Amino acid sequence: MNWNDIVHVIGFPLKIRMVETLLFRRLNLKLFLLLIPALLFFFVFVIFPVFKALHTSFFEDDGINPPSWVGLSNWETVLRSRDIYHSLWLTVEVMILCWVVQTPLSLLLGLFLSKERRSTNILSVFYFTPLLFSAAVVGIAWGYILNPNFGLLAAILTKVFGVSTVPDLLGNPRVVIFTLVAVISWQFIPFHTLLYQSGARSIPAALYEAAELDGVNAWTRLWHITIPQMKNTIITSSVLILTGSLTYFDLIFVLTNGGPGDASNVIALEMYKTAFQQYQFGLGSVVAIIMTIFGLLLSLVLVKVTGFSRMESQMEGV
Amino acid sequence: MNPSIATDRTHQPSRLPKLKLKLSTVIVAILAIVWLLFSFYPIFYIMFSSFHDQKGFLIGNIWLPPADPTIKNYVDVINAGFVRFFLNSAFVSVISVLCIVTFSLMASFVLVNVKTATSRSILNLFLVALAIPIQALIIPIYTMVYRANLYDNLWGIILPSIAFGLPLTILILVNFLRDIPSSLYEAMIIDGVGEYSLLYHLVIPLSIPALFAVGIYQFIQVWNNFLFPLVLTQSENKRLLPLAVFAFVGEHSVNVPGIMAAVVLSALPLILGYIFSRKYLLAAMSAAMAVSK
Numbered sequence: 001m002n003w004n005d006i007v008h009v010i011g012f013p014l015k016i017r018m019v020e021t022l023l024f025r026r027l028n029l030k031l032f033l034l035l036i037p038a039l040l041f042f043f044v045f046v047i048f049p050v051f052k053a054l055h056t057s058f059f060e061d062d063g064i065n066p067p068s069w070v071g072l073s074n075w076e077t078v079l080r081s082r083d084i085y086h087s088l089w090l091t092v093e094v095m096i097l098c099w100v101v102q103t104p105l106s107l108l109l110g111l112f113l114s115k116e117r118r119s120t121n122i123l124s125v126f127y128f129t130p131l132l133f134s135a136a137v138v139g140i141a142w143g144y145i146l147n148p149n150f151g152l153l154a155a156i157l158t159k160v161f162g163v164s165t166v167p168d169l170l171g172n173p174r175v176v177i178f179t180l181v182a183v184i185s186w187q188f189i190p191f192h193t194l195l196y197q198s199g200a201r202s203i204p205a206a207l208y209e210a211a212e213l214d215g216v217n218a219w220t221r222l223w224h225i226t227i228p229q230m231k232n233t234i235i236t237s238s239v240l241i242l243t244g245s246l247t248y249f250d251l252i253f254v255l256t257n258g259g260p261g262d263a264s265n266v267i268a269l270e271m272y273k274t275a276f277q278q279y280q281f282g283l284g285s286v287v288a289i290i291m292t293i294f295g296l297l298l299s300l301v302l303v304k305v306t307g308f309s310r311m312e313s314q315m316e317g318v
Numbered sequence: 319m320n321p322s323i324a325t326d327r328t329h330q331p332s333r334l335p336k337l338k339l340k341l342s343t344v345i346v347a348i349l350a351i352v353w354l355l356f357s358f359y360p361i362f363y364i365m366f367s368s369f370h371d372q373k374g375f376l377i378g379n380i381w382l383p384p385a386d387p388t389i390k391n392y393v394d395v396i397n398a399g400f401v402r403f404f405l406n407s408a409f410v411s412v413i414s415v416l417c418i419v420t421f422s423l424m425a426s427f428v429l430v431n432v433k434t435a436t437s438r439s440i441l442n443l444f445l446v447a448l449a450i451p452i453q454a455l456i457i458p459i460y461t462m463v464y465r466a467n468l469y470d471n472l473w474g475i476i477l478p479s480i481a482f483g484l485p486l487t488i489l490i491l492v493n494f495l496r497d498i499p500s501s502l503y504e505a506m507i508i509d510g511v512g513e514y515s516l517l518y519h520l521v522i523p524l525s526i527p528a529l530f531a532v533g534i535y536q537f538i539q540v541w542n543n544f545l546f547p548l549v550l551t552q553s554e555n556k557r558l559l560p561l562a563v564f565a566f567v568g569e570h571s572v573n574v575p576g577i578m579a580a581v582v583l584s585a586l587p588l589i590l591g592y593i594f595s596r597k598y599l600l601a602a603m604s605a606a607m608a609v610s611k
Contacts, residue, residue, distance in 0.1 A: 024431050024433070024513075027428070027436055027437060028513075030512070030514065031428045031431075031432060031513055032428075034424040034427060035424070035428050037417075037420075037421040037424065037425075038421040038422060038425035039425070039440070041480050041481040042444070042481055042484055042485070044481065045455075045459060045478045045482070046450065047443075047447075048458075048462075049458035049459055050450065052461070052462075053454065053457060053458050056457060056458065063460075112346070119350075125596065126354055126357065126358040127354070127357050127358070128596075128600060129358055129361045129592070130357060130360075130361065131588075131603060132592055133581070133588075134541070134542030134543075134544065134559075134585070135542065136542075136544040136560040136564055137560055137585065140563055140567055140577065140581060141360065141364050141578070141581050143567075144577065144578075145360055145363065150376060152360070186356070186357065186360070189357075190357065191603070194600060194603070194604050198604070243449075246451060247451045247453055249453055249544075249545060250560070253544075254544075254564060268451075271453060271454075271457075275456075275457050275460075276549060284457050285457050285458075288453065288454040291454050292449075292450060292454045295449055299449060
């Protein structure tokens with residue numbers, strides 16, 4: 001993995017344009033002083049903790065007593081238990097389901113809202129409202145909506161559809177993941193719709209006019225003009241969904257706390273519980289590092305699959 | 319901009335209704351309404367539940383606003399200390415955002431305009447940091463904050479929040495500052511203007527819109543943060559809003575209308591921002607995207 005690759009992966013979706021407008025040839029003292037606050041905060045709270053986490057993973061540490069060196073034993077404990085593989089697998093499952101649900105819906109909604117009409121303008125006011133609430137609060141509200149005894153879903157199912165037994169969508173270990181994906185999608189589809197909307201608006205109208213002259217139907221226009229033209233947006237949105245899935249914590253913590261049992265115990269929750277509920281900082285740090293490595297590998301795979309770095313260099317050539 | 323003016327302008331002079339409705343139009347309209355119900359109805363439900371009394375909530379019609387709306391739930395929530403939590407959240411968010419934006423602007427100015435290997439490496443380091451999830455570093459951050467005697471102190475949340483806001487803000491601003499034409503800089507440098515007044519008199523005035531956009535974006539991030547307050551605070555009077563709503567649920571789990579009022583209050587700045595300048599808020603929310611074009 002070379003340095004450029006890392007930067008391309010991580011820098012996604014932010015592309016740094018290489019325009020030469022450089023004024024100063026040297027970093028003099030006056031300029032360096034301007035860098036100091038940012039560097040100080042960044043090194044103390046981001047760079048140092050990375051090494052600190054690696055360090056802690058070799059200690060037994062309960063946060064109260066002085067840590068004691070235990071070598072690789074934390075790593076052995078974590079890697080030999082089934083929990084870590086279970087939570088990694090759940091994370092992958094959430095990731096794939098989120099992508100499968102969110103991408104087509106956001107794409108269609110984005111295209112639908114990209115046309116400036118009175119009806120779509122009014123609809124978009126309502127479509128984007130889920131963005132206003134924090135993930136934790138969305139979790140709380142949905143917990144009550146899905147409550148099988150007095151929630152909104154129960155009321156709709158019994159009063160409108162005449163269903164007698166309301167399913168417990170959060171209490172059933174077989175469906176809990178699907179329920180969580182639905183709630184996560186409810187919250188994040190508006191964001192991705194926003195991305196697709198602006199992507200669709202930047203497609204030159206001339207392309208569609210030409211297609212219309214040739215008598216091309218809507219389906220062909222979608223496959224041969226819209227989707228190829230929105231390739232960058234699709235890749236950006238997909239990468240954000242896939243890498244973001246690794247960090248869903250607030251919503252799952254609030255809605256299920258990883259349950260029932262460990263049916264929704266994704267990796268971020270596994271880390272939190274190990275460290276802050278069982279007070280095993282050494283073991284928790286091992287999980288945190290596995291999470292980081294998993295994220296880097298994922299980003300690397302995404303670069304290989306989407307050919308992002310190549311695409312970027314092509315764009316710079318334009 | 320006033321939304322009513324915007325809709326008036328798009329209003330077309332009425333034509334005779336077309337007799338033939340296309341099938342595809344009907345399907346699109348039905349799907350649009352289904353999605354409207356799925357995406358907005360939960361919010362509508364949260365809003366009107368918060369004006370129900372307990373009994374009205376259980377027996378009321380789920381499709382209609384309460385017949386006799388009450389603001390008692392909001393009074394209850396405010397009496398449960400929500401003014402304090404609101405001020406805590408505002409304090410943490412405002413200080414964090416001011417520092418994030420100031421420090422990022424200073425750093426971006428240097429990183430854009432200095433042509434050395436060092437400045438390139440620093441920029442790359444900020445880029446790499448974007449891949450590090452907050453969760454992966456929460457254990458060492460907890461230990462550090464605890465050792466620094468900042469546990470259960472709002473400053474213990476502010477300091478790491480600043481650090482985590484920097485990378486994205488710097489990258490957005492670096493992209494923005496690159497677009498300032500170099501002729502503007504050169505004209506001022508020929509006049510013998512120094513580094514700091516270049517920043518103050520040229521860069522800051524030109525980047526005000528970008529600073530506002532990233533500022534709003536980071537404000538939302540800090541305001542909605544749940545993990546830092548959860549791990550780094552303990553006492554009730556140090557709670558921030560999302561955590562306060564969570565704690566309120568723990569104490570009043572059967573008072574659903576009260577909880578819904580707490581949910582609405584926790585998002586108040588964003589709801590107001592959405593009502594008064596929707597386009598601007600949405601643009602700021604996708605600020606991270608603006609640079610990828």
